[in-house]
Amino acid sequence: MSYDDVEIEDMQWSDELQAYTYPCxxxxxxxxxxxxxxxxxxxxxxxxxxxYITVIYNAEDFADDKSKSNLEPxxxxxxxxx
Amino acid sequence: MAVEVxxxxxxxxxxxREKEEEQLWSWGAGTDGQLGTARLQDEHLPQLLxxxxxxxxxxxxxxxxxxxxVVALTYGGKVLTWGRGNxxxxxxGEMVNTLLAxxxxxxxxxxxxxxxxxxxxxxxxxSDEGCAFTCGDGSFxxxxxGxxxxxxxxxxxxxxxxxxxEQIACGMRHSLVLLKDNSGNQLYGFGSxxxxxxxxxxxRIKSINTPQFTCGFDDVKIISIGANGDHSAALSxxxxxxxxxxxxxxxxxxxxxxHIPSPLLSKAVLGWNHALILSDDGEVYMLGGxxxxxxxxxxxxxxxxHLSGNPFGKLKTRINLINxxxxxxxxxxxxxxxxxxxxxxxxxxxxxxxxxxxxxxxxDGMKVVQIAAGAEHSAIITEDGVIKTWGWGEHGQxxxxxxxxxxxxxxxxxxxxxxxxxxxxxxxxxxGFTYAIRTLCPPP
Ligand SMILES: [Zn+2]
Numbered sequence: 366m367s368y369d370d371v372e373i374e375d376m377q378w379s380d381e382l383q384a385y386t387y388p389c390x391x392x393x394x395x396x397x398x399x400x401x402x403x404x405x406x407x408x409x410x411x412x413x414x415x416x417y418i419t420v421i422y423n424a425e426d427f428a429d430d431k432s433k434s435n436l437e438p439x440x441x442x443x444x445x446x447x
Numbered sequence: 448m449a450v451e452v453x454x455x456x457x458x459x460x461x462x463x464r465e466k467e468e469e470q471l472w473s474w475g476a477g478t479d480g481q482l483g484t485a486r487l488q489d490e491h492l493p494q495l496l497x498x499x500x501x502x503x504x505x506x507x508x509x510x511x512x513x514x515x516x517v518v519a520l521t522y523g524g525k526v527l528t529w530g531r532g533n534x535x536x537x538x539x540g541e542m543v544n545t546l547l548a549x550x551x552x553x554x555x556x557x558x559x560x561x562x563x564x565x566x567x568x569x570x571x572x573x574s575d576e577g578c579a580f581t582c583g584d585g586s587f588x589x590x591x592x593g594x595x596x597x598x599x600x601x602x603x604x605x606x607x608x609x610x611x612x613e614q615i616a617c618g619m620r621h622s623l624v625l626l627k628d629n630s631g632n633q634l635y636g637f638g639s640x641x642x643x644x645x646x647x648x649x650x651r652i653k654s655i656n657t658p659q660f661t662c663g664f665d666d667v668k669i670i671s672i673g674a675n676g677d678h679s680a681a682l683s684x685x686x687x688x689x690x691x692x693x694x695x696x697x698x699x700x701x702x703x704x705x706h707i708p709s710p711l712l713s714k715a716v717l718g719w720n721h722a723l724i725l726s727d728d729g730e731v732y733m734l735g736g737x738x739x740x741x742x743x744x745x746x747x748x749x750x751x752x753h754l755s756g757n758p759f760g761k762l763k764t765r766i767n768l769i770n771x772x773x774x775x776x777x778x779x780x781x782x783x784x785x786x787x788x789x790x791x792x793x794x795x796x797x798x799x800x801x802x803x804x805x806x807x808x809x810x811d812g813m814k815v816v817q818i819a820a821g822a823e824h825s826a827i828i829t830e831d832g833v834i835k836t837w838g839w840g841e842h843g844q845x846x847x848x849x850x851x852x853x854x855x856x857x858x859x860x861x862x863x864x865x866x867x868x869x870x871x872x873x874x875x876x877x878x879g880f881t882y883a884i885r886t887l888c889p890p891p
């Protein structure tokens with residue numbers, strides 16, 4: 366069961382971790398990346414313990430890049446190959 | 448904290464305290480150096496600590512434990528910090544990832560500090576002259592300096608320069624400040640207010656970076672305050688508890704301080720989803736403990752959050768609750784509910800069920816003298832000096848030698864050779880870790 370439901374606007378972006386974070390009661394941070402959000406993932410996990418939270422967000426807010434990446438088919442292809 | 452120490456008796460107390468022998472143990476989450484063990488690892492059993500920098504600073508009067516850092520205050524008014532410092536919460540003038548051993552906060556050396564608090568990633572300090580200082584993460588305005596900057600050295604909160612601050616309490620993303628002898632505007636809050644934890648009479652302010660007057664205490668004298676997670680609490684001189692901020696269990700958030708009917712209280716402490724309350728006669732009660740002790744066991748979790756009786760379906764909107772009247776807006780209709788308050792132990796009614804002030808089981812016949820709460824675990828001390836813990840145990844924060852959760856208080860052993868006679872014990876909890884202090888009482 367999810368430890369908590371957290372709105373994306375309550376999560377903090379961490380440049381260091383390249384992820385949205387939220388405090389975990391163990392002392393570490395729940396984390397979710399932009400890529401995960403783009404894929405529709407709504408679970409943010411803590412690397413130090415078994416707990417996870419459900420992230421509440423508007424999928425469209427993170428799908429923006431789709432149109433952008435459509436404009437960059439080469440780049441997307443490269444990623445797919447890798 | 449209600450007891451005042453005047454200048455002349457200060458020296459006597461320090462002299463007296465220095466003759467006492469003090470031992471510290473720690474256990475639980477330790478990967479940020481918060482245990483003071485000089486190792487970056489969790490400990491499942493109490494570790495007797497060797498902290499020369501702390502013992503040479505004198506005996507500890509308060510140990511404030513935050514998300515992953517510790518702030519120690521000595522009876523001599525000195526402050527030492529250690530653990531995680533990546534937001535500046537240690538106050539040593541630089542962002543450090545981890546500090547393994549207690550280090551004096553040099554910029555506070557010229558002050559006599561009387562009270563300290565540790566939040567998730569910020570810290571607060573109060574001097575004998577009534578000044579408040581804060582350092583650490585300021586992204587939500589929780590430092591109170593009028594901006595959202597972080598500080599790695601304690602900075603005096605200028606809002607309070609002409610006022611006498613008595614206490615500061617640091618939560619996850621907010622802070623509370625209690626003024627001395629100032630009836631009326633005695634309590635202030637700053638930082639994140641999204642769950643109502645500032646008690647400011649506006650609807651869900653996101654965050655405020657200058658202290659705001661907390662409403663609802665015009666005729667109530669507050670003697671102590673507490674903050675943890677998104678919760679706030681105050682204890683009145685009459686031994687009554689007031690709570691605001693995030694709701695407990697299935698209950699909705701409290702946007703203004705709410706009086707919790709209870710027996711006469713001597714102390715209240717907050718976790719992230721529960722509150723522990725110690726009555727005047729040594730009984731312990733808990734508020735909102737549905738996850739407590741079953742967090743790593745999903746099957747055992749209280750399913751009340753998902754009861755089918757909720758007429759509004761799976762609601763993402765929170766309910767406003769003021770003076771036992773709940774109001775909720777669904778598709779432009781406002782529903783109001785007058786809530787029952789006649790039942791002694793039923794203090795309010797939420798989305799789907801009641802949050803109850805429950806007596807902690809397994810303590811029959813035991814008088815409890817001290818209580819402490821981590822994010823998801825609890826610790827108490829009985830009058831016989833026995834330490835008991837329960838709640839979430841995944842990081843060993845219960846000190847029972849395992850990572851199991853416990854829903855009934857269990858006895859912690861500090862070692863077979865530890866005498867409980869002629870000694871007093873204290874216990875303190877950080878988010879996922881615990882400290883115990885044993886002080887030898889000098890022979891009378
Ligand atoms: Zn965790």
